[in-house]
Amino acid sequence: MANDNTQDINDTSFLDKQQLSRFHVKDVLFILLRNLHWLVLFAVVGALIGNFSARRKVRVYESNAKILIRTGSGLNIGDNDVREGTIKNALGVASFYASTINNEIMILTSKTTIQKAVEDLNLNTTYTTKTRLTHRSKDLYGISPIAVNFANRNSQAEGSFIVKIISPTSVEIQQDDFPPIAAHFDSLVVTPMGSLTVSRTWNYSEDNIGNEIIVTRKNLKDVADAFRHSLFVARDDDKNSIVNLSIRDVSALRAADFINAVIKAYNDGAISDKKRIISETYDYINERITVLSHDLGAQESAMASYRSQNELLGSGDIGQNYITTSLQSSEEANRLQNELT
Numbered sequence: 001m002a003n004d005n006t007q008d009i010n011d012t013s014f015l016d017k018q019q020l021s022r023f024h025v026k027d028v029l030f031i032l033l034r035n036l037h038w039l040v041l042f043a044v045v046g047a048l049i050g051n052f053s054a055r056r057k058v059r060v061y062e063s064n065a066k067i068l069i070r071t072g073s074g075l076n077i078g079d080n081d082v083r084e085g086t087i088k089n090a091l092g093v094a095s096f097y098a099s100t101i102n103n104e105i106m107i108l109t110s111k112t113t114i115q116k117a118v119e120d121l122n123l124n125t126t127y128t129t130k131t132r133l134t135h136r137s138k139d140l141y142g143i144s145p146i147a148v149n150f151a152n153r154n155s156q157a158e159g160s161f162i163v164k165i166i167s168p169t170s171v172e173i174q175q176d177d178f179p180p181i182a183a184h185f186d187s188l189v190v191t192p193m194g195s196l197t198v199s200r201t202w203n204y205s206e207d208n209i210g211n212e213i214i215v216t217r218k219n220l221k222d223v224a225d226a227f228r229h230s231l232f233v234a235r236d237d238d239k240n241s242i243v244n245l246s247i248r249d250v251s252a253l254r255a256a257d258f259i260n261a262v263i264k265a266y267n268d269g270a271i272s273d274k275k276r277i278i279s280e281t282y283d284y285i286n287e288r289i290t291v292l293s294h295d296l297g298a299q300e301s302a303m304a305s306y307r308s309q310n311e312l313l314g315s316g317d318i319g320q321n322y323i324t325t326s327l328q329s330s331e332e333a334n335r336l337q338n339e340l341t
Contacts, residue, residue, distance in 0.1 A: 117265045124219065126218075149196060151197070
């Protein structure tokens with residue numbers, strides 16, 4: 001027993017174990033320096049992979065706008081007059097106001113309005129290209145070096161083809177299994193997609209020689225339906241007539257242009273409707289003036305005949321009401337005519 005205790009007392013191997021378990025910064029630095037070339041290699045490879053992934057990722061942009069819908073009612077649902085608000089609710093005016101705003105939103109997002117915007121911007125024809133490094137499809141809306149104009153714009157022909165810029169004056173059109181077609185800029189050429197003309201845009205430069213532009217043409221109604229479903233329209237607040245519009249697209253410029261085109265098409269439609277109403281009102285008033293003039297003439301003839309037969313000289317003019325009504329109608333017709341011009 002004494003010898004065992006002596007051995008335990010003299011055993012200092014645990015000191016070596018404690019020393020081995022300690023953390024030495026120098027050792028870690030030595031390991032890092034010894035494998036520094038591998039660390040640099042891994043960092044470079046990771047950066048390249050990250051950059052490649054970022055370049056291949058398709059960026060989506062969002063464009064927003066606010067417009068004020070004018071109902072012509074002169075109402076302000078957001079006023080603080082409690083008594084006036086109570087009267088409006090009692091008369092049902094507030095619900096009519098909300099219904100009118102909803103109707104205007106339906107007109108704003110109607111197929112007619114959206115299709116007019118798509119047609120004005122020629123959005124059923126798109127231009128894309130493949131990037132050299134990642135071969136990602138890049139949209140060229142607003143920055144395309146060429147523009148393709150179809151002779152029959154109303155044609156429903158669909159498809160895609162490649163326009164390769166050969167020289168400052170010529171291009172080559174490639175489509176599916178058809179032989180390549182050589183063409184000059186601004187010259188009409190017959191292709192499987194129909195007759196078309198390839199023109200240079202303001203974005204064209206000598207650096208574009210050798211580039212291949214993919215031109216895709218889709219059905220106008222299908223494109224309009226796609227944009228219509230992508231457009232988000234909602235009221236800003238139930239207490240005002242402000243409407244929010246937003247859309248997402250891979251091209252920030254196209255998203256902004258589309259919203260502006262929708263607003264323009266909506267305003268043009270409202271102006272056209274107003275002119276049509278004024279024109280019809282003007283025609284109706286003119287028709288009434290003609291009828292009143294005829295009735296007035298007949299009444300005056302009858303009164304003249306009556307006076308002549310009865311030798312009446314100082315009686316009042318019963319037809320004065322017809323004259324007053326005719327003058328008022330003429331003034332209203334002139335006012336509407338001025339609005340039309």
